[in-house]
Amino acid sequence: xxxxxxxxxxxxxxxxxxxxxxxxxxxxxxxxxxxxxxxxxxxxxxxxxxxxxxxxxxxxxxxxxxxxxxxxxxxxxxxxxxx
Numbered sequence: 001x002x003x004x005x006x007x008x009x010x011x012x013x014x015x016x017x018x019x020x021x022x023x024x025x026x027x028x029x030x031x032x033x034x035x036x037x038x039x040x041x042x043x044x045x046x047x048x049x050x051x052x053x054x055x056x057x058x059x060x061x062x063x064x065x066x067x068x069x070x071x072x073x074x075x076x077x078x079x080x081x082x083x
Contacts, residue, residue: 031071032061038069042078052077 033041038058039049050067053060059073 032068033071033074035067035069038074041074 035049035053036046038052039046042049049069052058053067053069058077059070060067062068
């Protein structure tokens with residue numbers, strides 16, 4: 001095992017700007033907020049932020065029991081512009 005680790009450190013990286021799965025480092029990062037963080041930004045209740053996520057009014061996903069809301073989609077919703 002130590003030999004394999006040593007050999008792995010000696011190999012040149014396939015590409016410094018990409019991961020093993022082919023995602024480039026230039027790809028924009030997705031910023032996600034919890035429902036609570038989104039509620040604080042909007043000045044509303046956490047339940048209202050969850051409802052926006054649950055009904056699809058903002059781009060969001062479930063991570064276990066929590067909703068993770070896309071920051072850009074939340075900003076678009078707050079501005080009142082179509083996504």
